[in-house]
Amino acid sequence: MDALLAFLVACVPPIIFAAIAIIIIRMGNVVRYIPNDNIGVVEKVWSIKGSVTSGFIALNGEAGFQPEILRGGLHFFFPFMYRIHIDNLVMIGQGKVGYVYARDGLPLAPSQTLASNAAATDFQDTRAFLGTEGQKGPQRQLLREGVHALNLAQFIVLTEDSIYAVKLNKDEAAIPGCRGYDRNCNRP
Numbered sequence: 001m002d003a004l005l006a007f008l009v010a011c012v013p014p015i016i017f018a019a020i021a022i023i024i025i026r027m028g029n030v031v032r033y034i035p036n037d038n039i040g041v042v043e044k045v046w047s048i049k050g051s052v053t054s055g056f057i058a059l060n061g062e063a064g065f066q067p068e069i070l071r072g073g074l075h076f077f078f079p080f081m082y083r084i085h086i087d088n089l090v091m092i093g094q095g096k097v098g099y100v101y102a103r104d105g106l107p108l109a110p111s112q113t114l115a116s117n118a119a120a121t122d123f124q125d126t127r128a129f130l131g132t133e134g135q136k137g138p139q140r141q142l143l144r145e146g147v148h149a150l151n152l153a154q155f156i157v158l159t160e161d162s163i164y165a166v167k168l169n170k171d172e173a174a175i176p177g178c179r180g181y182d183r184n185c186n187r188p
Helices: 002-027 126-131
Strands: 031-034 038-044 064-070 073-076 082-088 090-092 099-102 146-148 155-158
Touching: 031 038, 031 082, 064 126
Parallel strands: none
Antiparallel strands: 031 073, 038 064, 038 082, 090 146, 099 155
């Protein structure tokens, strides 16, 4: 009996410590694995710099969606500071195009139907797109066939087969325009 009690006293504190560490790592989003065929959209939950005051993407380290995305691999974060939205890479089939809609940027002029992509031509670099006066709304430039790693919090991409976007809250049953599609906006 004394041997069992001595064993429990010696082993229980390390087990409790390990359990608490696992809970903090799992619930705090300290370590996230992103498969190679996916991207991670980073949302900063809190920041000492406050929240985004104008626009939708946090360009200066504020709380909100960050302009950079994560590619496949293992990523480490400060506990309880980030939420990672894992989504598919944008895949456009041979002979197809993707229509792009930007959620943030300069507003369109009253006479514009499509955004001018004279300076903001790279949808894969959200910071550069917003820094070169990219406009929000439907874009004039299309995505050609291939695989594209886009920040799906900033851009919505519509293809013949699916709609690529990050749902902005859990209450969204489907992204607008996804009627007739499954919960991931893919054709059934």
